[in-house]
Amino acid sequence: MHVIYGGTFDPIHHGHLRLAIELKERLGVSEVSLVPCHIPPHRGSTDASSAQRLDLLRLAVADEPGLVVDDRELARSGASYTADTLRQLREQLGEHEPLVxxxxxxxxxxxxxxxxxEKIPQLAHVVVxxxxxxxxxxxxxxxxxxxxRGVSSADQLHSAPGGYCLELDPPLLDISATGIRERILSGRSPRYLLPDPVWQEIRRLGLYGACPDENF
Known part of the structure; x- marks a missing residue:
């Protein structure tokens, strides 16, 4: 079963990463693919470029083999639509592989x-x-x-290529990318809200208003 977890990841933080691990364990898969959005169709522009967000995401998952980065949306021009991504994945995986x-x-x-x-449930399962x-x-x-379309168990997702909906209620870390951006812009440290390599790269590039010369 192939699982994708998409988002702007602006920036990637421990809330995203912890949820990805929860998904991997609860859905019984060996990997979860994090798919950074190129141009989000339902919100304004991101603070960091798509290439910068991709680099931060790769730094964040470098030491976690169960989390991988899928950059396919960055390779497409225009807004990143979920149906397009799922259609591309379905062609790659074949018609029988469960896709979530x-x-x-x-x-x-x-x-x-x-x-x-309307086509999304035809292409994949939806985990809410x-x-x-x-x-x-x-x-x-x-x-x-x-x-x-609701089912009560992740096991049922493994039995079909798509079409089911499953609600999950995992423990969530109360961390938001918006809050991290605001904290950085105001000169406060976001350390321990996101991986250290990500924070170091944000400072090196001066993203989100970070001052590279500050010693947090």
């Missing part, structure tokens, strides 16, 4: 506004990670998808 995409409840709440959203915040609108399309 991971999304948080906050993003899944707008699932029916994604481009070609519960996040703090409002519940899904009971009569909305995302909630109906969970009801109609």
């Amino acid at each position: 995409m991971v999304v948080g409840t906050d993003a899944f709440a707008g699932f029916d506004r994604w481009r070609e959203w 990670v519960k996040r703090p915040g409002p519940a899904l609108e009971p009569l909305g399309v995302p909630a109906k998808l969970l009801q109609e």
Whole structure:
């Protein structure tokens, strides 16, 4: 089973990494692929370039063999649409290999506004990670998808190439990329919120308003 966990990762931090490990263990796979978005279609531009975010992500997972980086969205021009990524992966994996995409409840709440959203369950399983915040609108399309396609066990995802939805409620670290960017911009240290090699590279490049000369 192939599992992808996408995002802007602006920057990658321990919350992202811990969730990826939880996914690997709970879904019973040997690897989780982190897929950095090139141009996010549902938010403004990122603070770091796609190439810089990719480099930070590679630094973050360098010592963890269970986490790998998939840069396919950076190789495509234009906005990064999930359906395009899944279609490309399906062609690569074949029609029988189980394929899983991971999304948080906050993003899944707008699932029916994604481009070609109806085709996504045909291409892959959808794992919805519960996040703090409002519940899904009971009569909305995302909630109906969970009801109609929902399964109770990760084992069921291994039995089909796609089409199922699974909700997971793993422990989440209360860390946000927005908070890290704000902390760096205000001259405060983000250390222990993200891997040290990532923080060192952010300082070296002066990303997010970091001052390379500061000694945190």
